[in-house]
Amino acid sequence: MNKRHLYVLSAALTLIALMVFFFKVFVLHFPLLPDTTSDSWEIEVRAAFRAYNAPVKLSMYVPRSTSQYALIDENFISKGYGFSAKNVNGSRKVIWSTRRASGNQVLYYRAIVRRVADAYPVVKAEAEPVTPVGYEGAHRAAADTLIADIRAHSADIDSFVTELLKRLNSPEKDESVSLLLGRKPDNERRIAVAIDVLAEAGIPARVVHGVRLQELQRDVVPVAWLEVAEKGVWRPYDAAKGTGKLPDDYLTWWRGSEPLVTLKGARDLKTRLAVRLIKESALSGAAMRGRFMTPGLIDFSLLSLPIETQAVYQVLLLVPLGAFLLVVLRNIVGVKTFGTFMPVLIALSFRETQLLWGIILFALVVGLGLTVRFYLDQLKLLLVPRLASVLIVVVLLMAMISVLSFKLGIERGLSVALFPMIIMTMTIERMSIVWEERGAAEAIEQGIGSLAVAAAAYLVMSIDFLRHLVFVFPELLLILLASTLLLGRYSGYRLTELVRFRAMTRE
Numbered sequence: 232m233n234k235r236h237l238y239v240l241s242a243a244l245t246l247i248a249l250m251v252f253f254f255k256v257f258v259l260h261f262p263l264l265p266d267t268t269s270d271s272w273e274i275e276v277r278a279a280f281r282a283y284n285a286p287v288k289l290s291m292y293v294p295r296s297t298s299q300y301a302l303i304d305e306n307f308i309s310k311g312y313g314f315s316a317k318n319v320n321g322s323r324k325v326i327w328s329t330r331r332a333s334g335n336q337v338l339y340y341r342a343i344v345r346r347v348a349d350a351y352p353v354v355k356a357e358a359e360p361v362t363p364v365g366y367e368g369a370h371r372a373a374a375d376t377l378i379a380d381i382r383a384h385s386a387d388i389d390s391f392v393t394e395l396l397k398r399l400n401s402p403e404k405d406e407s408v409s410l411l412l413g414r415k416p417d418n419e420r421r422i423a424v425a426i427d428v429l430a431e432a433g434i435p436a437r438v439v440h441g442v443r444l445q446e447l448q449r450d451v452v453p454v455a456w457l458e459v460a461e462k463g464v465w466r467p468y469d470a471a472k473g474t475g476k477l478p479d480d481y482l483t484w485w486r487g488s489e490p491l492v493t494l495k496g497a498r499d500l501k502t503r504l505a506v507r508l509i510k511e512s513a514l515s516g517a518a519m520r521g522r523f524m525t526p527g528l529i530d531f532s533l534l535s536l537p538i539e540t541q542a543v544y545q546v547l548l549l550v551p552l553g554a555f556l557l558v559v560l561r562n563i564v565g566v567k568t569f570g571t572f573m574p575v576l577i578a579l580s581f582r583e584t585q586l587l588w589g590i591i592l593f594a595l596v597v598g599l600g601l602t603v604r605f606y607l608d609q610l611k612l613l614l615v616p617r618l619a620s621v622l623i624v625v626v627l628l629m630a631m632i633s634v635l636s637f638k639l640g641i642e643r644g645l646s647v648a649l650f651p652m653i654i655m656t657m658t659i660e661r662m663s664i665v666w667e668e669r670g671a672a673e674a675i676e677q678g679i680g681s682l683a684v685a686a687a688a689y690l691v692m693s694i695d696f697l698r699h700l701v702f703v704f705p706e707l708l709l710i711l712l713a714s715t716l717l718l719g720r721y722s723g724y725r726l727t728e729l730v731r732f733r734a735m736t737r738e
Contacts, residue, residue: 237720241713248709255704259517259525265699267513269345271303272444272482276340277503278492282332287312287496289327292319292440292485293340300444300482301347308339322485336497343509344444344482361435364427373407378432380407388434388461389475395425396457396473422457422470423488435460439467440491441484442506451504453484453491514703533705541702546579548701548708553578553688555711558718560684565725567673568681569661576654577681578688586689590682592632593655597678599628600659601666608663622656 255261278289293316296302307314312327327338366374377398385391399421402409411424422438429436436459442451456477457468467477485491494500518534529535533544553575560566568574581589603624607617658681666674691697700707 234720237716241716244709244713244716248706248713251706252704255517260513261517261703262513263700265695268510269513269515269517271343271345271509271511273507273509274342274344274442274482275505275507276491277505278338278340278494278500279503280336280494280497280500282334282336282497284331284333285496287327287329287332287336287494289338289495289497290493291325291327291338291340292489292491293323293325294342294344294441294482294484295323297483299347299479300344303343303345305340305342308341312338320487322487324485332497345511359435361430361433363431366427366431369410373410374428374431377405377407377411377428382432388459389466391432391434392425392429392436392457392459392468393473393475395428396421396468396470399425399470400473418471419455422455425457425470429459437465437486438488439483439486441482442504443478444480444482444506444508446508448506449503451506453504454481456481458486533702545698545702546582548705549692549698550575550579551708551711552691552697552701555715556688556691557684558715560687562718562721563725566680566684567677568684569658569665569677570654570681573654573658574681574684575688577685578692581685581689582693586686589689590686593682593685595632596625596628596655597659597662600625600655601662604659604663618656618660621659625655625659 256263274294276291276293278291280287280289289312293305294300294302307325307327309327311332312329314325314327316323316325318324325340377395381391381394381398385394398405398408399412399416402412402416411428412420419438426436426438436457438455439458440453440455442448442453455470457470458465459468460466466475468475469477491504492500492502514534518529533541536544554572557568557572557574561568577589577593580593584592600621604617604621607620612620662674662678665677
């Protein structure tokens with residue numbers, strides 16, 4: 232297989248990794264830094280009333296997930312009430328009912344919403360044919376005059392609506408507008424008049440209610456805005472400002488002119504609505520956003536695993552980092568080690584013992600085990616019994632060190648049990664063979680090299696930023712794979728060899 236194939240494969244792996252990585256970062260907004268938080272909001276509606284030993288029925292509109300906000304949790308809190316839900320004109324409506332209630336009653340609705348898109352969504356839906364309101368007398372003349380004048384100053388539906396809202400916000404400048412608005416031209420009245428005038432002009436429109444998601448609000452008053460149908464799309468308009476753009480913190484709640492809560496069979500209804508900002512993990516918010524935009528990408532990712540399994544992979548995904556560092560130190564730098572992956576596994580053990588105590592415990596166990604291994608050599612044992620004997624001795628040494636350290640009050644010494652026993656056994660066996668075949672200097676050099684690589688791997692794998700990156704963006708490991716494949720064809724001088732042959736270059 233030629234080098235061109237290797238280069239193409241490495242480039243393809245890198246390109247795939249970067250495409251997935253940039254999609255997660257710039258589209259799904261996965262956080263690049265650990266412990267990054269995102270905003271969620273808790274919404275609570277409290278409906279209190281007084282019942283008089285009669286059947287009670289309370290209806291309440293509740294929000295639903297949209298392309299801008301996701302409803303991630305909700306609770307309906309009531310006692311002794313039946314519960315049902317239905318869709319009304321594209322809105323969710325829940326109904327509490329009971330055969331008989333008496334005294335003060337309180338019902339709660341709580342929900343948590345999280346932003347999943349930054350821009351305010353455009354609702355796509357076909358509008359039903361509009362029915363004129365049927366103005367009469369002076370109101371008919373005022374509506375006809377207003378419609379004719381606005382049509383003369385507009386080119387399409389958008390400019391027509393914008394001009395109409397502009398005039399409704401300045402009734403003192405137009406007698407027709409002043410007559411239609413009446414004595415109390417508040418925002419709700421402006422929207423109602425706008426819907427009626429647009430109906431007379433043959434343009435479907437409707438009122439939308441929602442809340443503003445801010446940091447902390449008590450006794451929130453729902454805000455209302457206008458939606459106008461144009462070519463199968465409902466476009467929002469801020470009636471108070473007369474613009475076709477709404478703030479991004481508007482949460483759509485329900486559509487229609489009905490109030491948020493309606494009550495039958497009881498009196499003294501008091502409704503309180505509160506909103507509170509909650510700081511949550513940005514990773515959870517990105518995962519929720521991904522479930523709405525690309526469900527397959529999240530459902531088949533590490534984030535879909537149970538939390539206990541995710542914790543395991545947060546450690547396992549660090550192993551390729553240690554392995555890549557090992558490749559660089561062995562093939563480029565020229566550090567000698569025992570085995571291929573033994574330093575990486577020892578580095579994982581250092582995560583529990585910490586670096587300094589890990590090196591001390593490793594050197595102590597290997598040193599004592601090597602002494603026993605030389606003694607067993609005098610017994611002329613076969614390979615498998617000898618390895619089994621060394622393993623038994625290693626376990627006994629680890630147990631003795633743990634007991635002794637406990638008696639001396641050294642808590643770190645108890646972590647020696649976390650060292651991989653098989654790797655320790657094979658290290659002792661390999662070191663004894665090298666000692667016999669190449670001498671003590673070579674064995675000690677490889678032992679020191681193994682510890683140095685394990686320490687470097689431990690330091691790299693202890694970086695929280697890298698741990699976060701490989702878990703949230705495991706596709707980046709493809710870049711490590713591509714780099715490892717390229718290093719696999721490297722056959723030049725190692726850095727340590729340049730030092731060894733420095734004298735030859737001088738000649």
